[in-house]
Amino acid sequence: MTITDLNLIDIRRHLHAHPELSLDEFETQRYLKNIVTAWQSSWLTIREIPALPTALLVRLTGKHPKRTIGYRADIDALPITEETGLPFSSERAGVMHACGHDIHMTVALGVLAHFAEQQPEDNMVFLFQPAEEEHAGGKQLYELGTFVDEWRPDEFYALHDQPAMPAGQIATRQGTLFAGSAEIHLTIKGQGGHAAFPHRSQDVIVAAAAFVMQVQTIVSRNVDPVHGGVVTVGMVQAGNIGNVIPNEAKLAGTIRAFDQSELEMMQQRVREIAQGLATVYGVEFDLQLEQGGYWPVNNDPDITREFIQYMANDDEIDFTTCEPAMTGEDFGYIINQIPGTMFWLGVGDVDHSLHDSRLSPNETAIETGVKAIIKYLSWRMSA
The missing domain is CATH 3.30.70.360 (Alpha-Beta Plaits)
Structure with missing residues (x-):
């Protein structure tokens, strides 16, 4: 699969149909790696972590780097029996992407594909992280010394899908998000x-x-x-x-x-x-x-101010500020070590919450989210 024929909807549906539990994401990791490897971008490097073999990191060398920007997507699923009735429902009994990590991975691939085709100004590190739902994969990777030297971002970003918000809407806040x-x-x-x-x-x-x-x-x-x-x-x-x-x-x-x-x-x-x-x-x-790595998600004040100002001032982006949520996320550990920002991406399924066996995100959110994130990161690198 090349960048030009990347079909994000097909990718999302494949990931949704083949969910894997925390630390067992071997097929998911291979699938992601095969997609990225096929691009053969000269400024792209793939890295695996032997001590956590389902993790996948991708580094892009920037044209005129001033910083390294990190972007994280979690890849594991939940022990839930799917009840959506979708034609691409989970093929694994008792396992489902009921938290939308299939959406997270797909959006990250869309953003990564853009910068693999159009070399970014800054260096970039994309993290496809295992074990968010259990075992605090983010903390494990940090303690393994993953984010050092050229693999250490100066700032980290991540999203979480939100079924209660309209598809494609983006939201975050200063201070603690989760x-x-x-x-x-x-x-x-x-x-x-x-x-x-x-x-x-x-x-x-x-x-x-x-x-x-x-x-x-x-x-x-x-x-x-x-x-x-x-x-x-x-x-x-x-x-x-x-x-x-x-x-x-x-x-x-x-x-x-x-x-x-x-x-x-x-x-x-x-x-x-x-x-x-x-x-x-x-x-x-x-x-x-x-507690492990499930620390409060404390958004960095300076990075988040820039993120909010850009998103709010772009007429093509549906952005709003939001209240904090009692949701837990192991990205909180990472951005207590490396400054960053986490934000919601609305997926428009108001009848079902996260971790619901009937959760069915609106797939139009994928393209909308990819475009908004590419625009912001491109602006950020030019600032």
Whole structure:
């Protein structure tokens, strides 16, 4: 496939039909690599990372480089059974691009194709990143020393599709766009027994119920009301029958906040509540809190100001500013190390949210997004 016969809709549909889970994106990586390799651009270099073999980086050497501009697209899918009924629905049972990463990859390829054909002024690094949904692939790549020397961008950009926005609309904001998040994994162990003799047991269900209720006070009593936060327990498992007190309960949930220091404070409060309840109920709390690379997405003020001014002043681009969202994104880790900007791209499916088994983005957003990003980056490199 050459640049001139690049069909972005066909590419998106192929990617959508062949989703792969985090760290298992081998076919996806090969497909992307084969497309880029076929272009044979003299200023294009492809790089793979042996320690994270599903990652793919592409570097373009600029004509008169003043900086290196980075652009990232995530490539993994979710363990969701697709229910869209589309003719190009997922061919893998229980796996779906329900977060729109097929759109992310396709837009990135469209932008990359333009600059592979028309040499950019500045150097560019495109990152097709695995494991955004799980395992924080962005942080893994950073800690592997991927972004050094000529492969280190001076500024990084990325988008996330947004079904609630009109197809092709672009939005971002100064400050924090997405929250940071940490996972809660809790196992409570006690002494099970007959339901008729609770005094002879250590009831893990009562302890679990207390934990669920107590952590709800963290946001209401420890987080500044104007900042906001979330503590949600989304999974509770215990017991098999109503007349037996089980000896183990498992809970899982999420903690989210717009500020990293508040997120760390909330995690500490969860630890303290768990320690206290273990003593009160005489049970064992095995608590694991995992943040990994899911830091708040803090847009760089100077880069974002330039991005907003350009997008808002171009009459051909549908741009708006937006409110922050509790969405989690491991791009937050990258742009806490390298300044950058993340933004929404509307895909016009107001009836379905991200991670919905029926999510069906409007594909017209692809071309619109590609054109807007090319225009902005070309302007940025000429400034």
